[in-house]
Amino acid sequence: MMKLSLGPILWFWSKQTVFDFYARAAEWPVDTIYLGEAVCSRRRELKPGDWFDLARDLKACGKDVVLSTQTLIESEADLRRLRRICDQHEFAVEANDQSALQVAIQNAIPFITGPSMNVYNVATLKVLARQGLKAWNLPVELGKEALGQLLEGLREESIDAPAEVFAWGFLPLAWSSRCFTARHYNLPKDNCEFRCLEHPDGMALRSRESQELFRINGISTLSGSRYDLMRELPEMQRMGVSTIRLSPELQGMDEVVKRFDQVRCGEVPSTDPLQLVEAPPCNGYWYGKPGMDLVGL
Amino acid sequence: MELVCPAGSLPALKTAVDNGANAIYFGFRDSTNARQFAGLNFNDKRAAEGIEYAHARGARVFTAINTYPQPEGWSQWKSAVDRAASLGVDAIILADMGLLDYAANKYPEIPRHLSVQGSATSYEALSFYKDNFDIRRAVLPRVLSLDQVRGVAKRSPVELEVFAFGSLCIMAEGRCYLSSYLTDESPNTRGACSPAKAVRWQETAQGLESRLNGVLIDRYGQGEAAGYPTLCKGRFEVEGDVYHAIEEPVSLNTLDLLPALRDLGIRAVKIEGRQRSPAYIAEVARTWRHALDNLEASNQAFAVEPQWQTTLAGLSEGGLTTLGAYHRKWK
Numbered sequence: 001m002m003k004l005s006l007g008p009i010l011w012f013w014s015k016q017t018v019f020d021f022y023a024r025a026a027e028w029p030v031d032t033i034y035l036g037e038a039v040c041s042r043r044r045e046l047k048p049g050d051w052f053d054l055a056r057d058l059k060a061c062g063k064d065v066v067l068s069t070q071t072l073i074e075s076e077a078d079l080r081r082l083r084r085i086c087d088q089h090e091f092a093v094e095a096n097d098q099s100a101l102q103v104a105i106q107n108a109i110p111f112i113t114g115p116s117m118n119v120y121n122v123a124t125l126k127v128l129a130r131q132g133l134k135a136w137n138l139p140v141e142l143g144k145e146a147l148g149q150l151l152e153g154l155r156e157e158s159i160d161a162p163a164e165v166f167a168w169g170f171l172p173l174a175w176s177s178r179c180f181t182a183r184h185y186n187l188p189k190d191n192c193e194f195r196c197l198e199h200p201d202g203m204a205l206r207s208r209e210s211q212e213l214f215r216i217n218g219i220s221t222l223s224g225s226r227y228d229l230m231r232e233l234p235e236m237q238r239m240g241v242s243t244i245r246l247s248p249e250l251q252g253m254d255e256v257v258k259r260f261d262q263v264r265c266g267e268v269p270s271t272d273p274l275q276l277v278e279a280p281p282c283n284g285y286w287y288g289k290p291g292m293d294l295v296g297l
Numbered sequence: 298m299e300l301v302c303p304a305g306s307l308p309a310l311k312t313a314v315d316n317g318a319n320a321i322y323f324g325f326r327d328s329t330n331a332r333q334f335a336g337l338n339f340n341d342k343r344a345a346e347g348i349e350y351a352h353a354r355g356a357r358v359f360t361a362i363n364t365y366p367q368p369e370g371w372s373q374w375k376s377a378v379d380r381a382a383s384l385g386v387d388a389i390i391l392a393d394m395g396l397l398d399y400a401a402n403k404y405p406e407i408p409r410h411l412s413v414q415g416s417a418t419s420y421e422a423l424s425f426y427k428d429n430f431d432i433r434r435a436v437l438p439r440v441l442s443l444d445q446v447r448g449v450a451k452r453s454p455v456e457l458e459v460f461a462f463g464s465l466c467i468m469a470e471g472r473c474y475l476s477s478y479l480t481d482e483s484p485n486t487r488g489a490c491s492p493a494k495a496v497r498w499q500e501t502a503q504g505l506e507s508r509l510n511g512v513l514i515d516r517y518g519q520g521e522a523a524g525y526p527t528l529c530k531g532r533f534e535v536e537g538d539v540y541h542a543i544e545e546p547v548s549l550n551t552l553d554l555l556p557a558l559r560d561l562g563i564r565a566v567k568i569e570g571r572q573r574s575p576a577y578i579a580e581v582a583r584t585w586r587h588a589l590d591n592l593e594a595s596n597q598a599f600a601v602e603p604q605w606q607t608t609l610a611g612l613s614e615g616g617l618t619t620l621g622a623y624h625r626k627w628k
Contacts, residue, residue: 072469073419074445082421098415098422105425116472118416118485120365123395127429141474141483142367149368174468174475177440177622180543184535189628205542206534207513213533214475216542221468223478284481290510291478 002236002264003243004257005032005164008068008094010172010247011217012196015045021248022054026061028254029261032243033058034094036068036085038114040179040218041078042192048084055091071096071116072175072219079103092134101128110134115166115245116175120146122153125161135162135242140171140227143286144235151240162242167229168256169247170202170215170222170279171291180216189219200250204279212280213292225282225292232286233263298558299565300589301359301458302582305337305572310347312575314356317586321351322359322390324488324571328370329377330361331414332571333488344384357387361571363412364488365393375399382407388433391415392471397430411435413460414484416471418445420452427454434458436567438470439549443623447561456564462581462609463569465549465621467529475528480510491527498523507531524614550609550618552585552601555592577612584608 006025009018025033035055037043046054055065067085070078079099086093086103095101096114104111113119113128115137125136138147147163154161181203182192202215202222212224229236233244244264246256284293302318304310313321324330326338339347348358360381366374374396381389382404389407391397392414400409411417411426413436426432434456437446450457468475470484477483480495495510505517507526514531517523524530529543551558551566558566566589568581584605592599610618621627 071472072440073422074441076448079419079421097419098417098425099419102421102425102428118365118393118471120367120393120485121371121395122368123371123398124393125395127394127398139474139485141477141486146367146369153368171474171478173478174473176468177442178467178544178628184538184542188626190625203535208516208532208534208539209513210534211512213479213512216535221475221543285477288481290481291474 002233002241003031004029004260004264005243005245006030006034006257007166007169007245007247008034008036008038010039010170010220010222011200011202011250012040012043012194013045013200013250014197015050017200017250018046019054021250021253022058024254026058026063028257030063030246030257032064032066034066034068036094038068038071038094038096039175039220040196041070041075041081042194043196043218048081052088059090065091066094066112067091068094068114069096069100071114071172072177073097073099074177105131108132112164113137115140115172122150122157122159125150125154125159126157129159129161133161135164137164137166137245140166140173141285141291143288144232144239145288147241148239163240164243164245165229165236165241166227167232167236167244167246168260169227169249171227171285172220172222173214173291174221176219176221179219180221181218184216223282223291225280225294227283227285227291228281229283229286230260230263232283233260237264298555298563298589298592299458300582300585301565301567302578303332303568303571303573304347304578305332305334306575307339307343307347308575309571309573309578311350312579313582314351314354316579316582318356318582320357320359320387320565321347322361322571323347324361325377325380327373327377328364328487328489329366329374331363331412331484331488332361334493334572337572341380341384348384348386359388359390359410360384360386361390361412362396363390363392363414365485366396367486371395378404390436394429397426397432401430405431408433410458411455412471413438414471416469418449418469420449420454423449424454434564436460439466440469440622442625442628443554443557444625446558446563446623450561450563457562458565458567459551459558459563460549461551461566461568461585463548464614465544465547465619467544467621479512479528491525496526522615530614545617546615547617547619548613549621550606550613551620551623552588552605552609553620554623555588556597556599559592580608580612
């Protein structure tokens with residue numbers, strides 16, 4: 001059976017909110033939990049020690065825990081945090097940048113490449129498989145055709161590299177050195193007053209015709225529509241996808257996990273849409289269309 | 298410091314050489330490079346002519362093969378590397394790890410430069426590329442402040458090239474999927490951002506509208522200068538405010554930083570713009586040549602001449618330039 005994973009929390013939540021979220025997640029039917037700050041170096045509600053404690057707690061609850069790393073590495077302080085995460089042999093790490101690949105390889109820690117790592121072909125996977133690749137995420141802009149070819153190529157070359165697919169949530173699409181939340185409030189990034197805390201699901205960026213385009217979330221930009229591949233799970237299973245990634249949201253996540261769990265167990269998906277934060281659904285990338293498109297519903 | 302100029306055509310290449318470029322970079326006429334535009338770029342015959350022209354005048358030529366091949370494109374991208382090798386280029390600019398691996402094994406003698414699309418923003422990332430593919434040089438993404446560039450440069454295992462002038466990407470390059478989210482093409486997959494095929498202009502009662510795959514990117518009032526609808530430079534609404542929520546239409550210009558970049562040991566400055574005309578390339582190359590020559594001659598007393606800035610501002614998006622992320626406050 002395909003595994004379910006909870007990706008790293010891409011938003012900025014208070015320490016207590018994070019602890020409460022994972023206390024609930026410990027009870028959910030997810031197999032893998034990614035923990036850690038993957039977006040902004042200024043988000044330090046949880047210290048590295050807090051993340052390690054949380055990781056051990058969740059491991060004790062039977063979860064497979066992976067420590068996530070920051071996607072855009074800009075400074076020596078960022079590298080120090082990265083080394084701290086990689087200075088252990090209890091957990092695999094999610095490498096979201098080549099800096100993390102380098103440090104993980106040098107420390108001989110198994111790594112999983114995150115969705116922002118550019119894995120577009122089998123030759124790339126071969127390079128990584130030689131050096132400790134445990135699994136890899138399909139880049140969000142690729143769909144079933146490329147995935148099918150990648151999986152076929154891996155089989156032909158007898159490379160054991162399980163694939164994970166981002167299947168539910170707002171898609172992480174871009175990272176900048178600029179903070180768009182601070183920009184919105186006319187604050188300098190270095191003195192942002194941590195306004196992201198007020199937006200636990202990011203801020204909607206709309207066209208002047210009120211079309212939901214993106215969600216701004218600190219230095220990152222996410223899709224304005226919510227990616228939802230629930231109905232594609234049977235096909236993914238046939239293709240040989242190993243893990244389905246769900247991206248955390250503050251509200252209703254238990255219900256999302258429940259439904260994906262039902263579908264992976266072969267139950268017919270419920271047709272009524274999930275009403276969480278109000279956002280249109282999309283699935284275009286899976287079909288090789290613009291990511292914002294909704295195909296077949 | 299080396300002046301690296303873009304060429305989207307043979308006339309542009311010759312113009313760049315004639316106006317003082319030390320090196321020129323070009324791409325083939327397909328999606329294997331990050332500036333895929335109709336009618337732009339080189340076939341093998343044109344490339345051979347350009348390389349001969351440049352080499353005869355002491356300039357070097359690099360080929361950019363800096364998009365990410367998917368399985369069905371793998372043989373085409375691989376053959377682009379083979380073509381560049383057989384043309385005798387001085388370096389190949391690559392981003393994809395698979396392709397870097399192929400080039401390093403098959404053509405170890407041809408220098409490999411890491412494209413800005415390889416997203417290397419730290420010396421650890423640079424070490425990864427150096428250890429695995431023995432890259433000689435890397436182009437740094439336009440997201441680092443000058444202090445951060447200093448931190449990278451101090452411990453970089455390879456030569457560094459930085460962007461000097463031209464369009465400003467404000468997202469970490471190589472990891473921006475905004476374009477494929479609104480259209481079906483991105484820099485990574487097709488070498489295109491906000492592709493022209495998806496652009497529509499419409500005169501309406503509310504003003505001139507620019508759209509990308511139907512999405513309203515901007516609307517211009519009377520007398521407002523309209524720009525190409527690059528999706529991150531439009532005006533959008535966030536919590537009731539309509540503004541350039543991501544970035545203004547503006548160009549990067551780092552003339553002021555030249556002495557600092559030299560002191561950091563930066564080996565080359567890069568001009569963006571393979572999509573630009575030969576006339577544009579001529580003016581930009583000439584201006585930067587003057588600046589670099591003055592820098593070399595003047596040692597500590599380098600001063601930016603107002604005329605250079607006027608020329609460059611006139612060639613910029615919206616007539617505006619910025620130091621971008623090099624300047625901490627921009628962030």
